[in-house]
Amino acid sequence: MLDALLSGDYPRSRALSALLLLIFVSLAFAPFLFPGTVAYQTYSKICVFIVLVASYDILLGYTSIVSFAHTMFFGIGAYAVAIALRDVGTGWDAVLLGTGVGLVISLLAGLAMGLLSLRVRAIFFALVTLAVASGFLILTFKLYTFTGGDDGIRFSVPRELRPSFKLLESDLTGFDVIGFLTTGSLQDALFKVSVNGRVVMYYLLFVICTLLFLLMLRVMNSPFGRVCQAIRENEFRAEAIGYRTVYFRTVNVCLAACIASLAGSLMALATRYAHPETFLSFGVMVNILLMTVIGGMGTLYGAVVGASLFLLAETYLQNGLGWVHARVEGIPLLADVLTPERWLMWLGILFVLSIYFFPKGIVGQLRVWAQARRARRSAGGDGETAAAPTLGRR
Amino acid sequence: MTTEALERTKTFKPAEWIDAQPHYFLLLLMGALGFLAMIFYSWAHLAELGAEPTVLGALGKAASSWLTMTVAGLAMGLLIFIMASGMTLVFGLMHVLNLGHGAFITLGAFVGASALAALSGLTQADSLLVNLLAIALAMVAAMLVAGAGGLVFERLIVRPVYHDPLKQILVTVGGSIVILQLIIVFWGPNEIPVSRPGSLLGSFTFGDVVIEKYRLLAVVVGLAIYAGMQALINRTRIGLLIRAGVENTEMVENLGYRIRLLFVAVFVAGSALAAVGGVMWALYDQMIHSHLGDLRMVQVIIVIIIGGLGSITGCFYGSLLVGLLFNYLSLVTPMVAEFASIGLMFAVLMWRPQGLIPVIRV
Amino acid sequence: MSEPLLTLEGVHTHIGQYHILHGVDLVVPQGQLTMLLGRNGAGKSTTLRTIMNLWRASAGRIVFDGQDITRLATPQVARLGIGYVPEEMGIFGQLTVEENMILAARSGPMDEGRLNWVFELFPALKKFWKSRAGTLSGGQKQMLAIARAIIEPRRLLIVDEPSKGLAPSIINHLIDAFTQLKRTDTTILLVEQNFNFARSVGDNVAVMDDGRVVYSGDMQALAEDVALQRRLLGLSLDSHQ
Numbered sequence: 001m002l003d004a005l006l007s008g009d010y011p012r013s014r015a016l017s018a019l020l021l022l023i024f025v026s027l028a029f030a031p032f033l034f035p036g037t038v039a040y041q042t043y044s045k046i047c048v049f050i051v052l053v054a055s056y057d058i059l060l061g062y063t064s065i066v067s068f069a070h071t072m073f074f075g076i077g078a079y080a081v082a083i084a085l086r087d088v089g090t091g092w093d094a095v096l097l098g099t100g101v102g103l104v105i106s107l108l109a110g111l112a113m114g115l116l117s118l119r120v121r122a123i124f125f126a127l128v129t130l131a132v133a134s135g136f137l138i139l140t141f142k143l144y145t146f147t148g149g150d151d152g153i154r155f156s157v158p159r160e161l162r163p164s165f166k167l168l169e170s171d172l173t174g175f176d177v178i179g180f181l182t183t184g185s186l187q188d189a190l191f192k193v194s195v196n197g198r199v200v201m202y203y204l205l206f207v208i209c210t211l212l213f214l215l216m217l218r219v220m221n222s223p224f225g226r227v228c229q230a231i232r233e234n235e236f237r238a239e240a241i242g243y244r245t246v247y248f249r250t251v252n253v254c255l256a257a258c259i260a261s262l263a264g265s266l267m268a269l270a271t272r273y274a275h276p277e278t279f280l281s282f283g284v285m286v287n288i289l290l291m292t293v294i295g296g297m298g299t300l301y302g303a304v305v306g307a308s309l310f311l312l313a314e315t316y317l318q319n320g321l322g323w324v325h326a327r328v329e330g331i332p333l334l335a336d337v338l339t340p341e342r343w344l345m346w347l348g349i350l351f352v353l354s355i356y357f358f359p360k361g362i363v364g365q366l367r368v369w370a371q372a373r374r375a376r377r378s379a380g381g382d383g384e385t386a387a388a389p390t391l392g393r394r
Numbered sequence: 395m396t397t398e399a400l401e402r403t404k405t406f407k408p409a410e411w412i413d414a415q416p417h418y419f420l421l422l423l424m425g426a427l428g429f430l431a432m433i434f435y436s437w438a439h440l441a442e443l444g445a446e447p448t449v450l451g452a453l454g455k456a457a458s459s460w461l462t463m464t465v466a467g468l469a470m471g472l473l474i475f476i477m478a479s480g481m482t483l484v485f486g487l488m489h490v491l492n493l494g495h496g497a498f499i500t501l502g503a504f505v506g507a508s509a510l511a512a513l514s515g516l517t518q519a520d521s522l523l524v525n526l527l528a529i530a531l532a533m534v535a536a537m538l539v540a541g542a543g544g545l546v547f548e549r550l551i552v553r554p555v556y557h558d559p560l561k562q563i564l565v566t567v568g569g570s571i572v573i574l575q576l577i578i579v580f581w582g583p584n585e586i587p588v589s590r591p592g593s594l595l596g597s598f599t600f601g602d603v604v605i606e607k608y609r610l611l612a613v614v615v616g617l618a619i620y621a622g623m624q625a626l627i628n629r630t631r632i633g634l635l636i637r638a639g640v641e642n643t644e645m646v647e648n649l650g651y652r653i654r655l656l657f658v659a660v661f662v663a664g665s666a667l668a669a670v671g672g673v674m675w676a677l678y679d680q681m682i683h684s685h686l687g688d689l690r691m692v693q694v695i696i697v698i699i700i701g702g703l704g705s706i707t708g709c710f711y712g713s714l715l716v717g718l719l720f721n722y723l724s725l726v727t728p729m730v731a732e733f734a735s736i737g738l739m740f741a742v743l744m745w746r747p748q749g750l751i752p753v754i755r756v
Numbered sequence: 757m758s759e760p761l762l763t764l765e766g767v768h769t770h771i772g773q774y775h776i777l778h779g780v781d782l783v784v785p786q787g788q789l790t791m792l793l794g795r796n797g798a799g800k801s802t803t804l805r806t807i808m809n810l811w812r813a814s815a816g817r818i819v820f821d822g823q824d825i826t827r828l829a830t831p832q833v834a835r836l837g838i839g840y841v842p843e844e845m846g847i848f849g850q851l852t853v854e855e856n857m858i859l860a861a862r863s864g865p866m867d868e869g870r871l872n873w874v875f876e877l878f879p880a881l882k883k884f885w886k887s888r889a890g891t892l893s894g895g896q897k898q899m900l901a902i903a904r905a906i907i908e909p910r911r912l913l914i915v916d917e918p919s920k921g922l923a924p925s926i927i928n929h930l931i932d933a934f935t936q937l938k939r940t941d942t943t944i945l946l947v948e949q950n951f952n953f954a955r956s957v958g959d960n961v962a963v964m965d966d967g968r969v970v971y972s973g974d975m976q977a978l979a980e981d982v983a984l985q986r987r988l989l990g991l992s993l994d995s996h997q
Contacts, residue, residue, distance in 0.1 A: 066563055120747050123491055123559055124703070127695045128739070134692040135736040142729065282688065286567065293564060336579045345575030351568040355561055356554060634855055638848045645846030648808060649904070650834035650862050 005214060007221040011301060013370035016363060020301060023308050027206060031199050032174035035191045041271075042315045044202055046308050047209040048267045053291045054216050054303035055259035060289075061298030062220055063252045064232050065117060068285055069129035072109065072136045073257045075279040077102035077264025082153040082274035083146070090156045099265040103258055110257030114250035137280050152275030157197075161204070161269065165197035205266050212259055217300055219255065228252060232298075287314075290351050296361025305362050318343050416750045417701075417711035424715055428463065428722040432456040435726050458602030463721045469609035471717025472616025473678060477671030478694040478701075478709050479623060480664030486640045486704025488657050490552055491562050494570035495668055495694065496687030501543060501573060502536040502669025503676040503686050504581050507588045509535040510677075517591040525591035526611075529677070536669040543573070544665025548658055574684050585683040588676045612674060619670070620710050627706065636660065640704060696739045702749025711750060761786040761912055761943045762807070767816035769799075769806045769967075776802045778967040779816065784912070789934065789944040791954045791975065793989065794964035800947045801843055803964070804914050808833055808840050821911065835862075839905030843916040847897045849890025853881055856889050860904035867908075874903045877933045895926040902930075906937065913937070913944045919953050931956045951989075955979050963988045 011017040026033060030043040052074060059065045077099070084098030117125045140147050147153065159165055171192045180189035193199070219225055231238045231245050239245050268274050278284070287310065295306020318340040325339045337345070358365050412419045436455040481495045509532035510517055516528035551569040555561040590608055597606045627633035639646050639653050646653045668687075675690065676682045697716055701708025716735045723731040742750065762784040769777040777799050784790045792800050805811045807818055809830050818826045825833055834840065848856055857866065875882040878899040884892060889900060898918055905913055919927045927950065934957045937944065948954045954961070958975040971978075971988055978984060 064560065066560060116743075120743060124699060124743075124747070126491075126563055127699055128743070131692055131696050131699075131736050131739060135733055138732050142732075286571070289564065289567065333579075341583075342575055342579065345572050345579075348568045348571035348575065352551065352565050352572070355565050355568065359561070631858075634851070634859055637851060637855075638859055641848050641850055642846055644810065644830075645842070645848070646859075647830040648810075648834055648840045648842065648846065649860055650831050651859075652829070652831045 007214075007218040009217050009221045009300070011363075011367075013366040015370070016301065016305075016366045019366075020304060023304055030206075031202055032172065032193055033177050035174060035176055035179075035193075038315065040198065040202070042311060044205055044270045045267070046311050047202075047205050048263050048270070049288075049291065049307040049311060050304050051209045051212045051266075052260055052263040053288055053295065053307045054213055054300050055256040055263065056288050056292050057295075057297060057300055057303050058216065058220065058252055058256045058259075060292055061296075061300075061302070062225070062228050062232060063249055064122070065249070065253065066122065066126040067113070067129045068126060068282075069113065069133040069136070070256070070260055070288060071280050071282075071285045072133055073106045073260035074264040074267075074284070075136070075140070075274075075276070076106050076109065077261030077266075078268035078274045078279045079140075079147060079153070079264075080105065080261075081265045081268045082155050085155040085157065086153055090158055092158050095158060095265075095269065099262065102261045102265055106257040106261035107254055110254040111250065113257070114253035117249065117253070118246060133280075133282070133285065137276060140276050140280060148274070150276070152273055152277075154273050157201070157269055157272055160197055161201040162197040165200070166195065167197075167200055168195040171195070201270055205270055208262070208266060212262060213300070213304075216255075216259065220300060224248070224251070229298075290347065294351065294354050294361055296363030296365070299361070299363045299367075302361050302363040309362075314343070321346070416746065417708065420715055420750070421711060421718075424718050424722070425464070428467075428718060429456065429460050431722055431726045432460040432463070435459070455602060459725060461603045462605065463725055464718065465605050465613070466609055467718035467721035468714060469606075469612040469616075469678075469717070470721060471714040472620075473612050473671065473674050474690070474693050474697055474716060475616055475710050475713035476619055476674060477668055477690055478697045478713060479619070479706055480667035480671075481694060482698040482701065482704055482709045483623075483636075483667075483706060484661055484664040485698070486706075487636055487660050488556070489559075490556065490661075491559060492552065492566050492661075492664070493563055493691075494547065494551070494566040494573065495664070496691035497570040497573035497577075498540045498543065498665045498668035498687070499672040499675070499690055500577060500682075500684060500687035502540050502672030503682045504577055504586075504672075505539045505669065506532040506536040506673030507586060507676050507682050508581075510588065510591075517589075520592060522593040525593045528591060529673070533670050533673050536673045537666040540669030540672075541662045541666045544662040545658065547573075547665070548661040552661065574687075578684055583684065585681055588680050588682055590677050590680065594677075608677060612678060615674060619667075620706075623706055632656070693735060696735045698749075700739055700742045700750060702751045705749065705751040708749055708751030758785045758787055760784060761821060762945065763817075763819045764803070764807070765817045765819070767803070767806060767818060768814045769802055769811050770814045771802070771811060776967055777806065777813075780806075780964070780967070780969055782962055782969055783972070784943060784945050785960060786943050787941050788959040789938055789946060789957050790960045790962060791958035792945060792947045792962050792964060793949070793951070793954060795989070796949075798964040799967040800964055801916055802967075804840070804842075804916050804945070804947060807914060808838070837909075837911035839910040839913045841901045841905050841913070841915040841918065843920070845897050845901040847889045847892075847900055849888065851889055852886055853889050853892070853900060854885050856900060856904060857881075857907055861907050863908060870907060870909075874907060877936065878903055878929075895922050895929075898922060898926075898930070899933075902933065906942075909940075910942060913942055915944065916947045917949065918946070919948060919950045927953055 011020055027043060027047060031040070034040075034043060052070075056067075056070050059067055059070070080102030081095060081098035084094045084101065088094040088097060113129070116128065120128065141149050144150070156162075160167075171194050174191050174193040176189045176191055180186065183189075220228070227238065227243050228248050230241075231243065231248055235245055264279060267279070271278070291306035291310045292302065293306075294302075294310065295304070296302030321338065321340040321343055325335065328334045328338050336342070354361070360368060433453065433456040436453075436459065477499050480498075481492060484490055484492055484495075510528060513528045513531060516524050516531075519525065547569060551565050552562070555565055594608045594611060597604050598610070599605075625633075627636060635646060635651060635653070635656055639656060643653055671690075672687065675686065679686075693716060697712040698709055699712075700715065701710070701712030715738065719734045719738055720731050723734050746752070760783045762782075764780050764782040767777055767780040767782075768775070780799070780803055782792075782803070792803065794800050802811065806813050807825075809825070809828060813826055816826070817824060820833075820836060820838070823836070825836065828836075848859070851859070857871075878896075880892075880896045881900060881903055884896065889897065892900065902915065902918060905915070918930055922930070931953060934944065934946070938957070938959075946954070946958070955975065960973070961975045961978050962969050962972040963978075964970065965988075971984075978988075
């Protein structure tokens with residue numbers, strides 16, 4: 001059954017499996033494990049970004065398309081829902097309408113992008129998407145009466161998703177894991193969880209994101225996905241064998257676009273706010289890129305690991321930098337460099353280092369180590385590797 | 395050759411000329427369309443402008459605004475050219491896409507601004523020559539810092555990924571982030587105003603034509619840099635090596651030249667050029683901030699795609715086109731002006747995907 | 757045989773995961789023209805490229821004039837006085853014929869006398885001096901490629917299949933050129949499939965098969981031994997024009 005669920009694409013590394021399980025369980029029970037608004041925002045964002053980054057991995061890792069316009073689809077999904085809920089009504093029909101419209105527009109945009117990628121070479125294409133993304137951002141600002149411009153759009157969500165809505169009359173109890181680990185007090189670790197609209201929102205998010213991720217696993221491990229990998233390895237050869245690479249590439253781009261759009265719609269619903277900074281900025285695009293590469297390109301699981309680690313670090317590690325900063329306060333240059341505000345610089349350095357020393361990303365590297373271990377064990381040390389895995393190559 | 399053959403070579407076929415010299419064609423087209431747009435605009439706004447309602451009067455108004463906009467467009471275009479030329483040169487020779495180019499533009503702007511601030515004695519003098527000297531010194535400072543930065547960047551970030559376009563894009567973006575953060579470390583996160591030296595403030599006015607003094611300087615500097623680059627590429631031995639290297643790097647090595655050294659030199663030059671562009675833009679915008687380079691990068695990218703990756707001539711004409719288009723449109727239909735260059739890029743891509751002057755096969 | 761100018765000892769080359777050269781042993785004597793023959797895919801071009809370090813030798817030694825050049829970078833190998841004319845010729849099509857030659861004359865302005873000699877060998881180059889090299893015909897490009905390698909005196913010329921795809925009249929032209937070159941005491945290593953060409957100019961011959969040198973010796977001896985020809989090259993070389 002696990003085989004069908006994961007579409008045969010196993011983690012293939014015990015460390016990775018453990019990590020993935022940890023992340024999945026943590027997210028599944030998040031409202032009951034991590035109290036507070038900051039935590040809520042973080043784990044909601046993690047769910048969304050896992051899906052968003054996975055959709056980008058389909059482009060980057062599975063089809064070798066470098067695009068800087070992925071945030072465009074993310075934003076389209078978000079703004080479509082925001083505008084629908086602002087102008088049409090606050091019911092579920094508006095939600096579905098907005099999501100649907102966002103999907104259609106993203107699909108069309110994805111089609112255009114796919115067709116464009118055929119006309120120009122990869123390097124050109126990456127540059128063109130950069131220009132298009134910036135153009136789209138400008139458009140969003142220009143049409144401010146429609147999109148709210150610099151202020152964004154605040155909107156109300158359906159009743160069931162509002163904090164005032166109570167699904168269960170009585171509160172449930174949660175267990176604050178982090179608190180327990182830091183203070184050691186069992187009593188203080190228990191906290192009340194009011195099962196309100198926010199919790200409903202989160203589980204809606206969680207379920208849909210899980211389904212979308214499993215969908216992506218299925219598609220990329222199907223015969224279709226296998227051909228995509230063949231195209232990635234050697235496009236000319238694939239074409240010569242008889243596969244119309246045009247078709248596969250375009251389908252991939254459209255799939256990625258639609259999923260990114262859905263992610264955007266979900267994120268907007270969760271935050272009740274659509275703003276260029278959160279959905280369309282180049283900063284978000286760079287973050288997606290970082291998460292994909294650090295997690296591991298072409299693995300899909302890399303998105304899970306990359307998004308989780310990155311967003312946790314973004315929210316909580318800055319405190320770590322602050323701690324270090326307090327200790328180097330006096331020293332002139334060091335103090336300016338080791339400060340939470342320069343978090344992005346350290347990330348950039350980490351990013352560059354990881355491309356050189358861990359080009360396969362965390363997931364890829366874990367799998368390589370696991371395979372090496374298996375080879376040593378099975379061959380008894382004569383160095384020959386076992387048969388190459390046949391499913392989900394990386 | 396027979397007389398018939400001679401006759402044949404003399405006939406002018408428009409379609410062939412357009413194909414052979416697309417940059418001239420587009421430039422002429424744009425100038426003409428711009429002029430027509432001005433006529434239309436002047437005619438439509440005659441009542442507000444309170445001008446004489448005669449055809450001649452309208453033409454006069456149109457000509458004046460056209461001239462003003464054309465100079466503004468050329469100035470802006472040439473500023474973009476200075477910023478873009480380094481990137482297209484590096485790509486043409488080394489096939490390296492340096493998305494960190496924007497960071498060097500920003501770096502140049504900040505170093506230049508600091509230099510100008512330090513040279514306030516010179517910038518506040520009344521003499522044009524003294525002011526120009528200050529700007530020149532600021533440029534030199536910017537070039538030195540950016541050149542050194544380029545040297546380090548090439549060695550650490552670019553060299554390990556010469557043959558991998560995907561990794562190039564990724565690491566140069568990463569490196570760019572680090573450089574920008576370092577700029578914030580040294581200069582702080584806020585915007586810094588930059589004032590133009592005294593003799594470059596204000597404009598020349600001839601009737602209805604208004605030409606900003608600084609824009610005129612930008613045109614002169616831009617043209618000088620273009621002429622300098624053309625001379626270097628076409629008349630020197632190094633230029634010969636660059637042109638040969640663009641075609642076939644391996645053969646240049648077979649002939650005994652250490653082209654890797656040339657790569658480094660070109661990369662450093664490209665970064666220095668970016669810095670000069672940054673200084674010029676800082677004085678143009680009169681404000682610098684850490685996103686300066688990244689914002690310009692969008693136009694840089696559009697321009698090098700239109701011109702053809704690797705072609706300096708193409709970059710030159712592409713920049714002029716973008717500058718002119720933006721300025722013509724900002725008078726007539728400002729809403730569209732900012733997207734116009736993206737539209738132009740797509741139009742050129744549909745027509746000639748390899749750019750106006752192809753160097754690299756697409 | 758005179759002193760060896762170039763020696764390859766047990767040279768192996770891998771390209772990616774493919775093992776192309778399986779221990780090449782080759783001696784190129786000074787002042788003579790050595791032919792490198794063999795079927796397609798025998799590894800002749802790979803050998804030349806390995807000498808120039810365009811492909812790194814994974815094992816073995818390459819000695820030029822007493823100096824170990826196995827690990828030397830390509831430009832430095834060229835600077836030792838080795839002129840390489842690759843199979844694809846490597847003509848810079850966007851540059852003029854003149855500019856191609858200027859580049860080839862590394863040490864400075866071209867020697868007038870030498871240039872005139874080159875023009876005598878290849879008159880077409882003088883005619884198209886200011887034309888873009890890309891507009892030349894195949895044969896003319898080949899002449900330019902060779903001219904570039906000889907515009908300055910070189911200790912060793914390495915030429916890869918110069919007659920490929922050329923008309924017989926031009927091939928005869930090349931034979932004349934190489935014969936003249938030999939008189940200038942230039943050592944030449946020539947890869948060829950055209951045995952008529954080979955026989956006309958070659959002093960020594962080495963035959964390659966499957967990434968190894970399987971026979972080396974005097975050209976005359978091979979030309980007279982038809983049975984040996986058949987064995988090494990698969991057909992009688994007389995019929996191979």
